Amino acid sequence: MSDRRGFFASLKSLALGAEKEESPFLPLLPGFIPNSANGCNECTTSACKTICPEAIVIREGVHAPYLDFSRRGCTFCGECSVACESDCFVAEPVNALNAEVRIGILSCLAWNKTICRSCADVCNDKAIQFTGLWNPEINLDACTACGFCIGVCPAYTITVHPIKEVK
Numbered sequence: 001m002s003d004r005r006g007f008f009a010s011l012k013s014l015a016l017g018a019e020k021e022e023s024p025f026l027p028l029l030p031g032f033i034p035n036s037a038n039g040c041n042e043c044t045t046s047a048c049k050t051i052c053p054e055a056i057v058i059r060e061g062v063h064a065p066y067l068d069f070s071r072r073g074c075t076f077c078g079e080c081s082v083a084c085e086s087d088c089f090v091a092e093p094v095n096a097l098n099a100e101v102r103i104g105i106l107s108c109l110a111w112n113k114t115i116c117r118s119c120a121d122v123c124n125d126k127a128i129q130f131t132g133l134w135n136p137e138i139n140l141d142a143c144t145a146c147g148f149c150i151g152v153c154p155a156y157t158i159t160v161h162p163i164k165e166v167k
């Protein structure tokens with residue numbers, strides 16, 4: 001990622017971190033087809049939830065199953081897709097979520113001059129890059145939105161959002 005892009009990504013995180021969203025974004029499972037929700041509603045096995053090795057699949061009420069990144073992330077192993085008997089997933093392998101992960105730099109320990117690298121340490125994609133000691137930024141080109149950095153952040157300041165244009 002260029003320095004210029006990192007700079008603007010930081011500004012965007014700052015602006016969006018300060019913005020209150022009305023309801024939390026619940027990321028769907030990788031490859032889940034939103035229009036398949038009716039078939040999903042009929043499912044009585046919750047096979048996607050049962051089989052997930054990371055135990056991050058939540059299925060409750062009539063909402064489509066979604067991912068809980070509070071402790072673990074998604075490895076994109078595809079097991080939920082294979083286990084589903086209701087054709088709720090695309091056939092092709094999926095290696096990233098259609099979502100954007102952001103660091104809220106107002107609360108980030110490092111951005112506030114306390115040494116912390118917890119997020120970068122768990123990121124297998126090396127998508128969190130520090131400028132010096134204090135300025136972690138997410139390289140949006142490398143980030144898969146796997147969510148592993150979210151649960152390890154001691155400041156609870158990494159969040160996942162739908163991808164949207166910022167005006």
Ligand code: SF4
Pocket residue numbers: 029030051052053054055056057067073074075076077078079080081
């Ligand atoms: S791809 Fe694997 S880790 Fe991710 S939600 Fe599905 S079963 Fe869990």
Ligand code: SF4
Pocket residue numbers: 073101122123124125126127128138142143144145146147148149150
């Ligand atoms: S920065 Fe992106 S790729 Fe790295 S751990 Fe966080 S969500 Fe996953």
Ligand code: SF4
Pocket residue numbers: 103104107108109110111116117118119120136152153154155156157158
């Ligand atoms: S883990 Fe959280 S507090 Fe620590 S550097 Fe990353 S975003 Fe900042």
